[in-house]
Amino acid sequence: MHMKEPQRTTQDILEIMLSKDNFSRWLGLEVDACRDGYCRLHYRIRDDMLNGFGIVHGGILFSAADSAFAFACNAQGHITVALDVSISFALPAASGDELWVEAQQIHAGNKISLYDIRTTNAGGQLMCVFKGTAYRTSRLIQ
Amino acid sequence: MHMKEPQRTTQDILEIMLSKDNFSRWLGLEVDACRDGYCRLHYRIRDDMLNGFGIVHGGILFSAADSAFAFACNAQGHITVALDVSISFALPAASGDELWVEAQQIHAGNKISLYDIRTTNAGGQLMCVFKGTAYRTSRLIQ
Amino acid sequence: MHMKEPQRTTQDILEIMLSKDNFSRWLGLEVDACRDGYCRLHYRIRDDMLNGFGIVHGGILFSAADSAFAFACNAQGHITVALDVSISFALPAASGDELWVEAQQIHAGNKISLYDIRTTNAGGQLMCVFKGTAYRTSRLIQ
């Protein structure tokens, strides 16, 4: 007899992903909302995230946006990977700054989807904009 | 009397930058060669760099390439910042993998320069390719 | 006696630019609205804009968006040039299709500005998304 697998919710999938995502935990990401095609999260810049000029390393801004991208595009349960990202930096951030990341799907094809992801500071200023292309595989998240 | 500042070498500038660059130290980057317009470095993927799928988080690959970009384009002594980066991911990397990053300037304008930065694994396979645009300010690195 | 130059409006600048812009005329671009940081235009795909698969050549979609980018970021009167563009293609267009392009500034720095430019078809579907970085020179448009 074939036992039907219990239906997983978006929340279940997010928890599975987050529980294994060591680097997102290191970043201190706090997910505020997540559903298929959408994610909003926030985090705080720490001293160990700074570069040689005493401002946030560009890789931190990229990484938090990339995690939001992953959470939004995996929420439907199939393993989905980033193919390409273009990021433009607008303003620097300093230690202690709280940043907000919002990922929105702007196109959903059969295999390929596009996301627009913006990071803003507490004053609502744009820190960086991230445009990402994702490829959905046929494998399920487990 | 005006004392002339001693001439700084590329090595001096790199050491100033690295000594303050907390996140590059967290990444464990080892710089093998660095001069104006060029940088080669390597690092090893650790467990705390993995994402929810047990492979390296895309933000780590971006960050190491972004550091190589910063070292190469700041080696002439003026503070130079990334404006835009486009990164394409080719292959995943796993914990324990040693990765090599090579940053090469492909255009040097008055203010704007372009870099092609490739990350390869020990077998020489391309992990990702990073194209970056930098803007040189008139401020000196101190 | 020094005669003060008459104040040029955004409309004047757009007309100066368009009158000399041979390729935008070849594209048949119709500008619907243009002001500093914003442009909306439309055009129709013709047979001579198709590629070897009988759909619109990607270069046409890029070019029309690039013109909207130029009109929006030059409307303040200083010559402003594109440094970097990232474009993602969502859906193909066919001969006869009317396409709408909307360029919006999302960041304005001192020299550098960022634009998000989207092309949609008559049904409102996204054809492509274009993220551009512009550099403002100190030269005036004449």
Next chain:
Amino acid sequence: MHMKEPQRTTQDILEIMLSKDNFSRWLGLEVDACRDGYCRLHYRIRDDMLNGFGIVHGGILFSAADSAFAFACNAQGHITVALDVSISFALPAASGDELWVEAQQIHAGNKISLYDIRTTNAGGQLMCVFKGTAYRTSRLIQ
């Protein structure tokens, strides 16, 4: 009885594509070499390719590189489409300039491939660099 289809060469496929590619013909592209993963071509900037500043429209530089991309990634016979392109502009070109475009595959996955495409002038100076991601469908070019 099943008649085996005659084997098509890269040259056959290129001729099929070019014969239908109206916009590449308008651009006046001359293909010098083309094989799976590689294309080299040249063309000359004409007055009708200029923008409002009297230099080549960025869309022309993009389009010629995009055609080289298409020729290189379709040479194996399956319809292959561009997903994402990032282009960085280095130097302007003027009417009469002859430009050379070289497209090289830098990664070939199962479905996804990456290309680095550079445009240079007669003096060997870099005009622009184009990084493209292609997706190979299962449909054959006919």
